[in-house]
Amino acid sequence: MKSKYMNFKACMMLFLTTCITVNTFAQSAKSTKLDGIAAVIGDQIVLESDVERDYILSKQQGLQVADKCEFLNDILMEKMLIDRAKQDTLIAVSQDEVTRSLNAQIEDFKQRGGGEENVLKFFGFRTMAEMKNEMKYIVEDNIFSRRKREMLVTGLDATPEEVRVFFEKNKNELPDVKEEITLSHIILYPEVSEENEQKIIDELKGIKQEIEEGASFATKAILYSEDPGSANNGGQYLKVTRGKMVKEFDAVAFNLEEGEISDPFKTEFGYHIIKLDKRRGQELDLRHILITLKPTEDEMAKTTEKLDSIRVLINEGKMTFKDAAIRFSEDKFTKYNEGNLMSPQTGEDRFEKINLPLNEFSAITGVAEGELTNVFVDDYQNKKVVRLMRVNRIYPEHKVNYEDDYYRIKQFAIRYKEQDVLVNWVKKQVPDSFIKIGEDYKSCKFPINWENK
Numbered sequence: 001m002k003s004k005y006m007n008f009k010a011c012m013m014l015f016l017t018t019c020i021t022v023n024t025f026a027q028s029a030k031s032t033k034l035d036g037i038a039a040v041i042g043d044q045i046v047l048e049s050d051v052e053r054d055y056i057l058s059k060q061q062g063l064q065v066a067d068k069c070e071f072l073n074d075i076l077m078e079k080m081l082i083d084r085a086k087q088d089t090l091i092a093v094s095q096d097e098v099t100r101s102l103n104a105q106i107e108d109f110k111q112r113g114g115g116e117e118n119v120l121k122f123f124g125f126r127t128m129a130e131m132k133n134e135m136k137y138i139v140e141d142n143i144f145s146r147r148k149r150e151m152l153v154t155g156l157d158a159t160p161e162e163v164r165v166f167f168e169k170n171k172n173e174l175p176d177v178k179e180e181i182t183l184s185h186i187i188l189y190p191e192v193s194e195e196n197e198q199k200i201i202d203e204l205k206g207i208k209q210e211i212e213e214g215a216s217f218a219t220k221a222i223l224y225s226e227d228p229g230s231a232n233n234g235g236q237y238l239k240v241t242r243g244k245m246v247k248e249f250d251a252v253a254f255n256l257e258e259g260e261i262s263d264p265f266k267t268e269f270g271y272h273i274i275k276l277d278k279r280r281g282q283e284l285d286l287r288h289i290l291i292t293l294k295p296t297e298d299e300m301a302k303t304t305e306k307l308d309s310i311r312v313l314i315n316e317g318k319m320t321f322k323d324a325a326i327r328f329s330e331d332k333f334t335k336y337n338e339g340n341l342m343s344p345q346t347g348e349d350r351f352e353k354i355n356l357p358l359n360e361f362s363a364i365t366g367v368a369e370g371e372l373t374n375v376f377v378d379d380y381q382n383k384k385v386v387r388l389m390r391v392n393r394i395y396p397e398h399k400v401n402y403e404d405d406y407y408r409i410k411q412f413a414i415r416y417k418e419q420d421v422l423v424n425w426v427k428k429q430v431p432d433s434f435i436k437i438g439e440d441y442k443s444c445k446f447p448i449n450w451e452n453k
Contacts, residue, residue, distance in 0.1 A: 038072055039450075040436040042083035046075050048438075069444035072437075076450060080426050080433070082141050085148035093143045096238050100229040102132060102139045107228055111357035111379070132232065153421050158413040166413035167402050174412065177405055180350045180395040181364065184321060184339035186310065186329040186388045187380060190295035190303040200271045200291050204264040207289060208273050211261060217275045217287050226270070227290040228382060235287035242282060249274075253284055269382065295384055300377060303386045308375045311388050315372065321390050331380075339390070348407050350395065360389070369394045423448065 039046040054071040085091045106119075106128070113119040116128060125131040158166070167174075207224060211217050218234025225231040242250050248267040256262060256276035264271045270292035278285040295303070310328055313319040325339035334340060342349050353361065363373040373389040380387065395404065402409065427448055435450050 036438070036440075038438045038441060039076060039079075040434070041076055041079045041450075042433055042435075043086075044079035044083050046072065046079060048440075050075050067444075069441060069446065072441055072444065073446050073448060073450075076435075076448075077422060077426050078145055080429055081145045081148045081422075083433070084429065085144035088148065088151075091144065091147045091151075093140060093147070094238060096230075096233060096236060097143065098136055098140045099233045101143060102136050103228040103232070105135070105139065106132065107382070111359070112355070114358045149418075149422070152425055153418040156414055156417050156421065158410050158417065163406065163410045163413050164402065166416060167409050170412070171400065174400045174409070177395070177398055177400050177408065179353045179397045181353050182349045182392040183341045183351065183360075183364070184325065184390045184392055185331070185334065185341060186307065186321075186325050186339055187331040188303050188307050188328065188386045189330050190299045190384065190386065192293045192295050192299060196296065196299070197266075197271075197293065200293065201264045204271055204273050204289065204291060208261050208263075211275070217261070217289075221287055221289050224291065225289040226292045226382075227288070230288065231290075235289055236277075236285070237288070238285050240284040240286060249288075253286055254282075256286075292383065300384070300386070304375055304377065307386050307388050311372055311375055321372075330385075340392070346407065346411075363387070363389055364391055367391045 036048040037045055038048045038051050051068050051071050054075065055068050058071070109119045110116055113122055120126070120128065120131060123131055125134070203224075207220050211220060218236070221231055221235025225235050227235070230237055237245075240253065242254065244250075245253070246267050246269075248265065249272065252262050252265050252272075253274050253276065256274060258276055258279055260276055262272075262274045264273055266272075270290050272288050272290050274286055274288045276284060276286050307328075310319070310324050314321055314324055322338040325335050329335040329339055331339075340349055341351070343351055353364070356364070359376065359378045363376050367373050367389075369391055371391060373387075373391075375386060375388050378385055378387045398404070400408065430448065430450060430452050435452075437444075437450055
């Protein structure tokens with residue numbers, strides 16, 4: 001019973017940590033500054049702060065915890081995945097992938113935390129470079145772990161009957177569901193004047209000329225590019241194949257000769273120049289510089305006024321939100337779906353209200369079910385936009401139930417099955433691994449015999 005209970009708790013922690021918030025990352029960042037070693041597995045070290053972090057996270061989520069032993073057990077399993085993944089020749093993690101994942105995480109923090117200054121203060125770093133340097137190793141390990149895990153559990157699913165049985169057996173241990181909402185939006189991009197666009201084109205032409213006269217493309221990208229996925233890496237993208245970038249980008253990149261730099265060209269993200277470093281058939285190594293369109297205050301005001309007039313038409317019943325989204329919204333991913341937003345983490349349309357980005361949270365505060373927010377300016381997918389949102393449905397905080405929370409329960413059920421697969425795999429790895437458990441945890445009754453005694 002104890003082993004099964006710990007498996008279930010591990011699957012809960014695994015699910016929760018995939019949806020980790022700024023608060024728990026901050027806790028982790030702050031706690032790593034004072035440490036002892038809890039365990040060693042292969043080349044991986046488990047710090048005491050790692051155990052403390054998961055212990056605190058579990059308590060914050062309302063789980064019943066007796067001691068820290070089960071958390072060390074779960075971390076050791078994760079470290080085993082990382083250790084084996086780094087030895088697996090089928091698993092390759094490029095620095096480009098790490099950089100893009102890291103920058104995406106940083107951008108998410110900025111949106112949730114209200115900007116770069118607040119995020120740095122919250123995490124206790126002086127500069128963004130310092131924070132990224134600290135986080136990149138965590139991000140890299142997470143990618144390795146995820147890849148190995150996917151190899152081991154690919155194809156696992158849970159039938160409706162398995163979900164029902166899982167819920168009946170474990171409903172008293174499942175955490176409460178925090179307040180959730182479903183949302184729709186209409187987005188307008190400010191219409192930037194030709195004069196404003198020409199300034200960006202001229203700036204990129206000047207950068208291109210300096211590079212052709214001997215300046216480093218990588219240095220210029222670090223200084224000027226506004227692409228969060230590549231700027232800090234000198235604008236570099238490796239192994240680019242057709243379809244990986246937007247079609248306008250592909251059209252230019254795949255017509256360049258090695259060493260050639262393109263003229264400035266436009267995509268939905270702004271204006272770019274590309275330098276082709278190497279071509280291997282239909283695979284490219286390249287660098288690019290992106291400068292985004294920056295609307296003036298007057299251009300933003302005109303767009304805000306336009307969307308506000310659309311809001312009035314909807315509120316007066318002269319147009320439905322669905323019709324307005326189809327006719328006016330410039331978000332190509334939602335306009336033909338009534339503007340409905342989907343969570344990229346879960347694939348579902350429900351969002352925990354407390355975890356929304358600050359601008360969205362502020363906009364919907366006080367807005368009732370079925371009502372519209374005020375029009376507001378936002379940064380959406382790295383672009384300045386004007387947004388109007390509708391709160392479609394509000395799910396109050398509640399005890400998890402089968403009718404409203406089927407998807408959530410299914411994810412727990414799948415994680416439970418995955419955990420059994422992982423436990424059995426780890427047990428087979430232990431005899432061939434160097435593992436040392438710290439003195440403070442020698443008395444733990446682990447479900448896995450880590451030191452193979």
